[in-house]
Amino acid sequence: MLDARIELVLGALDLHVELEVDDGEIVALVGPNGAGKSTIVRALAGLGPIDGGRIVLDGRTLDEPAARVYVPTEERSVGVVFQDHLLFPRLSALDNVAFGLRARGVDRGTARRRATVLLQRFDLDTHRHLRPAALSGGQAQRVALARALAADPRLLLLDEPLAALDATTRVHVRAELRRHLATFEGSRVLVTHDPIDALVLADRLVVVEDGRVTQAGTAAEVAARPATSYVADFVGINLLRGRLVGATTIELDSGGRLTVAPRSGDDGAAGGGDVAIAIRPQAIALHRDRPAGSPRNVWKAPVADVEPGHDRLRVTLAGEVPATAEITVAAGSNLELRPGDEIWASVKAVDVAVYER
Amino acid sequence: MSARRTRRPGGNAASGARLPVVLWPFAAVALLFVVVPVLALVQRAPWSDLTSLVTEPIVTDALRLSIVSASVATLVSLVVGVPLAWVLARATFTGRSFVRALVILPMVLPPVVGGAALLFAFGRRGLVGEAVYDQTGFVLPFSIWGVIAANTFVAMPFLVVTVESGLRSVDARYEEAAATLGASRWMIFRRITLPNVAPAIVAGAALCWARALGEFGATVTFAGNLQGRTQTMPLAVFLALESNREAAIALSLVLIVVSLAVLVPLRDRWLR
Numbered sequence: 091m092l093d094a095r096i097e098l099v100l101g102a103l104d105l106h107v108e109l110e111v112d113d114g115e116i117v118a119l120v121g122p123n124g125a126g127k128s129t130i131v132r133a134l135a136g137l138g139p140i141d142g143g144r145i146v147l148d149g150r151t152l153d154e155p156a157a158r159v160y161v162p163t164e165e166r167s168v169g170v171v172f173q174d175h176l177l178f179p180r181l182s183a184l185d186n187v188a189f190g191l192r193a194r195g196v197d198r199g200t201a202r203r204r205a206t207v208l209l210q211r212f213d214l215d216t217h218r219h220l221r222p223a224a225l226s227g228g229q230a231q232r233v234a235l236a237r238a239l240a241a242d243p244r245l246l247l248l249d250e251p252l253a254a255l256d257a258t259t260r261v262h263v264r265a266e267l268r269r270h271l272a273t274f275e276g277s278r279v280l281v282t283h284d285p286i287d288a289l290v291l292a293d294r295l296v297v298v299e300d301g302r303v304t305q306a307g308t309a310a311e312v313a314a315r316p317a318t319s320y321v322a323d324f325v326g327i328n329l330l331r332g333r334l335v336g337a338t339t340i341e342l343d344s345g346g347r348l349t350v351a352p353r354s355g356d357d358g359a360a361g362g363g364d365v366a367i368a369i370r371p372q373a374i375a376l377h378r379d380r381p382a383g384s385p386r387n388v389w390k391a392p393v394a395d396v397e398p399g400h401d402r403l404r405v406t407l408a409g410e411v412p413a414t415a416e417i418t419v420a421a422g423s424n425l426e427l428r429p430g431d432e433i434w435a436s437v438k439a440v441d442v443a444v445y446e447r
Numbered sequence: 448m449s450a451r452r453t454r455r456p457g458g459n460a461a462s463g464a465r466l467p468v469v470l471w472p473f474a475a476v477a478l479l480f481v482v483v484p485v486l487a488l489v490q491r492a493p494w495s496d497l498t499s500l501v502t503e504p505i506v507t508d509a510l511r512l513s514i515v516s517a518s519v520a521t522l523v524s525l526v527v528g529v530p531l532a533w534v535l536a537r538a539t540f541t542g543r544s545f546v547r548a549l550v551i552l553p554m555v556l557p558p559v560v561g562g563a564a565l566l567f568a569f570g571r572r573g574l575v576g577e578a579v580y581d582q583t584g585f586v587l588p589f590s591i592w593g594v595i596a597a598n599t600f601v602a603m604p605f606l607v608v609t610v611e612s613g614l615r616s617v618d619a620r621y622e623e624a625a626a627t628l629g630a631s632r633w634m635i636f637r638r639i640t641l642p643n644v645a646p647a648i649v650a651g652a653a654l655c656w657a658r659a660l661g662e663f664g665a666t667v668t669f670a671g672n673l674q675g676r677t678q679t680m681p682l683a684v685f686l687a688l689e690s691n692r693e694a695a696i697a698l699s700l701v702l703i704v705v706s707l708a709v710l711v712p713l714r715d716r717w718l719r
Contacts, residue, residue, distance in 0.1 A: 163623070164626045164628075165625055165629075178625075189630070189638075238628075
């Protein structure tokens with residue numbers, strides 16, 4: 091279990107954050123750029139100094155400036171998955187994973203054997219002799235995760251683990267990451283600025299803005315009462331539940347059907363499984379007349395509510411696909427929306443994110 | 448696309464590089480400035496006597512001494528210069544910019560001044576040399592060790608500067624990643640840092656060796672000019688210019704051939 095109070099000043103950033111993560115819990119650290127998320131990760135890993143506070147992992151104090159306690163990075167039981175993975179370019183996937191075991195004094199043969207077992211678990215057996223440059227983004231991400239987990243850390247830190255991937259790979263890798271993270275028993279902290287990552291992967295959200303925790307709680311708790319406009323935007327994403335009835339078709343519990351982009355490989359959601367889908371409000375377009383052309387999903391929806399934001403309108407749609415759309419004020423005034431109106435809504439298949447539930 | 452547009456300025460069709468035409472004459476002047484003196488040397492070479500000239504003891508002694516002392520000086524520079532480069536690139540301490548300037552001082556100092564400074568430090572009556580002589584009877588100047596010391600003094604900055612800039616350009620986050628995996632600082636240096644700067648180390652060592660091979664001023668001041676003991680190629684060339692011009696040219700050609708033999712294979716691969 092992690093129990094941390096981090097105080098530090100770094101340039102314009104004045105950080106003052108408390109963070110508790112239970113064993114087996116995944117906490118998503120979310121917040122806008124420059125809020126201090128990565129600085130927190132560096133402090134937890136011992137890569138950057140803190141000015142005050144205390145970092146305790148499983149009862150062992152790792153950092154407490156007031157008591158002159160500082161455990162260096164290499165002696166902390168902390169694994170890190172970096173945003174761009176930072177796999178050692180000259181080592182094979184296998185030797186990357188074995189590195190941490192070798193560093194902790196395990197002999198070469200044993201380290202390689204244990205790394206091989208780990209790579210098998212991550213379905214990377216056939217890639218174990220490849221160098222990082224020869225791996226795909228998703229494979230590199232799994233190697234990075236396997237490398238971080240190899241030495242059995244008590245705390246796993248993931249700094250924007252999906253940010254380096256393109257949109258289609260992301261959906262697939264996110265589902266994989268969720269499955270693999272579930273097998274780890276220590277505390278996990280996931281840094282992300284992507285609402286879907288946070289909602290899909292984490293048990294609890296901790297929102298950091300400008301160096302302070304502005305809100306913490308489960309996704310449902312935070313969504314029910316967003317404390318700041320950042321949080322409101324962050325959790326304002328449409329989450330729907332349904333069932334996969336074909337390779338690319340989802341039947342929503344609310345009755346509608348949505349087409350999603352075909353996914354590469356197995357993410358555990360294929361074949362009639364229960365799924366959740368997420369659609370960003372900005373991805374839903376509204377039209378007076380039935381739109382022609384590319385969007386794969388078009389449906390007619392009654393307008394339940396129109397709420398002005400500071401430069402955009404949030405339009406709540408009822409019906410078979412209950413969702414909120416966010417459109418520009420200009421687009422809204424062209425549409426002359428009023429509650430009770432019937433309107434056409436559309437969303438591209440690639441903008442519908444799917445994950446198993 | 449018209450025929451006019453497909454013609455590549457500068458005629459560098461193979462690489463497709465589009466160089467401003469105006470740069471070519473300037474580049475040609477620079478190149479000629481290096482090539483013409485070398486050609487002049489070659490043109491004056493006593494080709495018929497060349498074999499007997501370059502096998503004379505004065506030549507072979509000087510060549511052996513030059514290669515051995517330049518190589519040992521490079522080894523010494525590697526052993527202490529790479530750690531120095533690491534300290535300058537990674538450590539933070541007060542007065543670092545002063546130390547960085549100090550390190551490159553031998554590059555701008557006239558080598559004769561360097562040789563004199565070495566004498567005052569390591570000569571028999573020098574700051575350090577006197578104590579060493581009193582304790583052990585060892586005298587650094589006017590021996591092959593003196594040649595090596597003079598070479599190291601003048602050439603090591605080339606290695607330090609190259610490796611330091613190499614260290615600054617590699618991504619230090621790989622070292623952080625290794626630390627999160629439990630690697631000790633020594634293991635990180637050995638397994639991550641060194642392989643990452645290997646190209647800079649090779650490049651720096653080549654420059655260092657080449658500079659040591661051509662070293663004249665500090666050597667003649669600190670180690671003297673004793674054939675077979677401290678007379679390196681440049682010293683032998685300088686001496687021969689007075690007495691035996693043809694021997695001087697032969698020596699120079701040997702020096703050019705040896706230098707090119709080392710630099711050509713390294714130039715494209717490591718010295719970018």
